[in-house]
Amino acid sequence: xxxxxxxxxxxxxxxxxxxxxxxxxxxxxxxxxxxxxxxxxxxxxxxxxxxxxxxxxxxxxxxxxxxxxxxxxxxxxxxxxxxxxxxxxxxxxxxxxxxxxxxxxxxxxxxxxxxxxxxxxxxxxxxxxxxxxxx
Numbered sequence: 001x002x003x004x005x006x007x008x009x010x011x012x013x014x015x016x017x018x019x020x021x022x023x024x025x026x027x028x029x030x031x032x033x034x035x036x037x038x039x040x041x042x043x044x045x046x047x048x049x050x051x052x053x054x055x056x057x058x059x060x061x062x063x064x065x066x067x068x069x070x071x072x073x074x075x076x077x078x079x080x081x082x083x084x085x086x087x088x089x090x091x092x093x094x095x096x097x098x099x100x101x102x103x104x105x106x107x108x109x110x111x112x113x114x115x116x117x118x119x120x121x122x123x124x125x126x127x128x129x130x131x132x133x134x135x
Contacts, residue, residue: 022092022094022098024046024047024098025045025090026044026047027042029042029043033105034075034106036078037078039075040077041073044061044090057073060093061073062090063088066087067081068081068086084108085106087101
C-alpha cells in the first residue's frame with residue numbers, strides 16, 4: 001500500500017512539474033511609446049503548457065536593450081537620448097531558447113499642459129453659477 005501511494009505521489013509531482021513549463025513569452029506593453037527620463041515598465045507574460053498566463057519579472061527574464069538601462073522590469077532612458085526607437089529583448093532564464101524581441105518608439109512630444117490654479121478654478125466655477133442664476 002505504501003509503495004502504491006509513493007508511486008501516485010511521484011507520478012502526480014511529475015505531472016505538476018510538466019504543467020508549469022513555459023511554452024512562450026510575450027510583451028504586454030502598457031504604452032505604444034517610451035518616455036525619456038522616466039521608468040518605463042516592460043511587462044512580459046508567460047504562457048504555460050497548461051494554458052494559463054502569468055507575468056514575469058527580471059528574476060525570470062534577462063532583459064537587454066539597444067539603449068538605456070534596465071532596473072528590474074523598468075527601462076530607463078536618459079533625457080539626452082536622441083534615437084527614435086529602442087529594441088528590447090527578453091530571454092527566459094530557465095530556457096534561453098524562449099525569447100522575444102520588440103521595437104518600441106520614443107515619445108517625441110511631451111505635452112506640458114498647464115494646470116489651472118485654485119483661484120482660476122474657483123473663479124471659473126463662481127462665474128458659471130452667476131450666469132446660470134441670471135437665466
